Amino acid sequence: MIPAAFDYYRPKDLAGVLALLREHGDDARVMAGGHSLIPMMKLRMAEVPHLIDLQDVPGMSEILISDGKIRIGALVTQYEIIAHEGLAQSAPILREAAMQIADPQVRYMGTVGGNLANGDPGNDMPGLMQCLDAQFTLVGPDGERSVAAREFYEAAYLTARTDDEVLTEITISAPTGGYAYEKQKRKIGDYATAAAAVQITQSGGRCALASIAMTNLSDVPVWSQSAGSALVDTEVGGDAIKAAVAYMLDEIDPTEDNRGPVAFKRHVAGAILTRAIQRAWSRA
């Protein structure tokens, strides 16, 4: 639990960060809240000779809401997500999800950007952002580009972000309708055994739109278009939910770990998703 030696940098602007990344290449990593990276360094599972702290970079810590667009700076903490009243109004699923991440101490430090860039299948924000169809802004040596959350995750710890890019901002359209973030975990501070993010809009008693994503049931978050479609145009009764769950179960690929064997995880995934859909629908 003692990390190897590293050099510590705290640049004052993004240009400084990019310059350091260019200079040290693979040997450098940015750090936001450090609550995923530092444990890995202490376990000597991540060797980071050059550690670049993002905390002093301006312009990455705001939450801006206007014209139905929500922009969240990458350095916004999970605590700030929970505390932000405007956000609770326009995208309440964010608060509901953030409340189920880690514990208060971790949430004071852990950032949205770190949670999304990390690429750990256990992180809750990636599935959530896929459900909300978020766009990620990445800034690198060649300037800025935008990648959809649904396109971002390639494998465990592998994302569309290149090593010399920084995730600066997350943009989402304010969701409408009912929502639910449902998570089963072994204890406070644990990653999900299974978690589901669901947004549903309703019109005339029938489902108009549904977006469904699940977490920690594959090496990447699983957003299932077919699961969502299975609800559309139905009254979200038992059969429709069963169909949605069946589609989702087709797409997840959990592995056995200390949380339990595959059969258990698949069963729990179905139960959690069913409850999430029911709760979201009751709020739609």
Next chain:
Amino acid sequence: MKDDVELTREDRVANLKGMGCARKRVEDARFTQGKGNYIDDINLPGMLHGDFVRSPYAHAKVVSINTEAAMALDGVIAVLTAKDLEPLSLHWMPTLAGDKQMVLADGKVLFQGQEVAFVVATDRYIAADAVELVEVEYEDLPVITDPFEALKSDIVLREDLAGQTSGAHGPRKHHNHIFTWEVGDEEATNQVMDEAEVVAEETMYYHRTHPCPLETCGSVASMDKVNGKLTVYGTFQAPHVVRTVASLLSGIEEHNIRVISPDIGGGFGNKVGVYPGYVCSIVASIVTGVPVKWVEDRMENLMSTAFARDYWMKGRISATKDGKITGLHCHVTADHGAFDACADPTKFPAGFMSVCTGSYDIPVAYLGVDGVYTNKAPGGVSYRCSFRVTEAVYFIERMIEVLAIELNMDAAELRRINFIGKDQFPYQSALGWEYDSGDYHTAWDKALKAVDYEGLRREQAERVTAFKQGETRSLMGIGLAFFTEIVGAGPVKNCDILGMGMFDSCEIRIHPTGSAIARLGTISQGQGHATTFAQILASEIGIPADSITIEEGDTDTAPYGLGTYGSRSTPVAGAATAMAGRKIRAKAQMIAAYLLEVHDDDVEFDVDRFVVKGAPERFKTMAEVAYAAYNQAIPGIEPGLEAVSYYDPPNMTYPFGAYVCVMDIDVDTGVPTIRRFYALDDCGTRINPMVIEGQIHGGLTEALAVALGQEIAYDDMGNVKTGTLMDFFLPTAWEVPNYETDHTVTPSPHHPIGAKGVGESPHVGGVPCFSNAVMDAFRAFGLRHSNMPHDHWRIWQTAQDLGLHK
């Protein structure tokens, strides 16, 4: 003294904050403000830092160790291997169980995480870097993690014992076998079983777990070569024993060794044993002549220090058709890991497992235990019950439930009709114990009434009906447990550790101005000794608890004692405290009589003073007496007011309790929700109700952990699967229910103040209570038994196996 006169007797009693007072813990000011002084807070000038190279394999030959690259690192002072320790005969060390254990790998490793080399460097970080640079070549060997397989296997785990057909506890049946321990009459028990109307059988595994104290283990050794004194600071639950062992091992005379246990951040038995880290820090300090610190990290603590349990228990219980128990048979296969490093009293290789007849009047019983070596970490002493009482109580409380199922009887009623009656105490158990006192029926009735047991059963029946009709997916479990603990080891005639009798001690000095210091042979690890022992004394000698300092843990100043574990501090050192207090009082009475110019027998002690019999206005307070003791020449009486007592308890004490847990279980996710937990404890005389309550809350929470998920799990290769707090379940406030505590008071007849010890009770009773709740929820669907830990997936699996997921 004028003021005193105006105080009522009640006020004077209250001022003492003596026995029975919910006095706030005096330790907490420093603990809650970061002012504790733990092992890692100790920094001595010129101190070096040690760190271990540990084995990644569970069983392997060590072909070679190359320390060159590590030694070349700037700041590395030494890299010790078994070869370096061998000339000092310290490459192996004796265990407290009469076995021996490698300090550093001697040609092979026997468990993952075993100590292979000890790096010493000027800085903790350099030490960690150097560990990575030590090149060890291993040749892996077949791994055995299953004790039953171990007893059949040709693979010899302990070549060092090859050919030894007898160990510290008698004959060995196989090269991986450690001992057989038998208590009771097997023939008579078998006969009762053969003739019984009903026999219930069950095999249960009490899984391996770990106490995981907040503070890990560590030591700072400082050899002063000029005056030949060795000082060792460490996380020691038994500092005096460590001093004796250190002297025997090192050859340094005992008066030249000073062992200090500073504040200890939780022990729960984990800090009873002697670890290679202690030995290596001492050797490194002797070699380098400067202090050497070793503090393990969390993963090292979980992987390599004393685990708990790992008992495979096979039971048979017989009864009449009406449920009167006639006999009990228990066989245990005990997985001790690579070395037998339990810390049981010498004559009890399976601790007090023989209290497994529980709270019941069982005429005939037999217990057999076979200890076995496997490729797992050594230990087996620990976890809020050093002496296997948790295993015993879990076993009998499960057997009772299984018998209730077999008889189709209510499990509360089955307990009631088999309890040892109040008038049967002192009670001789079939396995040889003399229970000191108890009133089980009263406690049980009080508990069942408090939770409205009948109402709960009605609600449960309705829930089962609703479940069967598809109206709910949640089941309700009612967990019952009635436990009898056996604590306060113990009478020197049959309890010793490494030959040292398990007495304990207290030494008191009263200062001239009427305050006092008392030192004990025990050592608090969070139990609040400085608070409660001062209260015992306050009531005994009439000096306010706030004016009494309690000191423990420094072998240069404290009287010899066997330390703190097994709930023994109050039963043994607490008794010594009362007895030493009484010696003070006896001398003080003579002084008071002299001052009051009456005969010794004409004064009597009253709260905080000696009063002339029949003339309450004529008195001397204890403070006045203390002053006189130092400042006045009193004919025939030595100056000063001090006393020391070494207490050899005449018997163990037997706390008991009645617990009820109400739980809802989500059949689809396996998630249990504890709705209610009621705990009635009878620990005899209650010294401080608030401290007792704290002990109950803590012990129940650790019981919840063990019952519902906490384990040290190994894969087939002997890799520890639960080596971090991500997977090793340590509950937080969120997972913990609101405990309802209650009590009855049945004093111990042989203890000077009637107290019995309480630290382990909630754990001992809590584990079967939480577990029984889980299993009870499924009783209506045919479940007899399922093994702990009842984490989500295992509960789900139980439901799955019963066909509850359509």
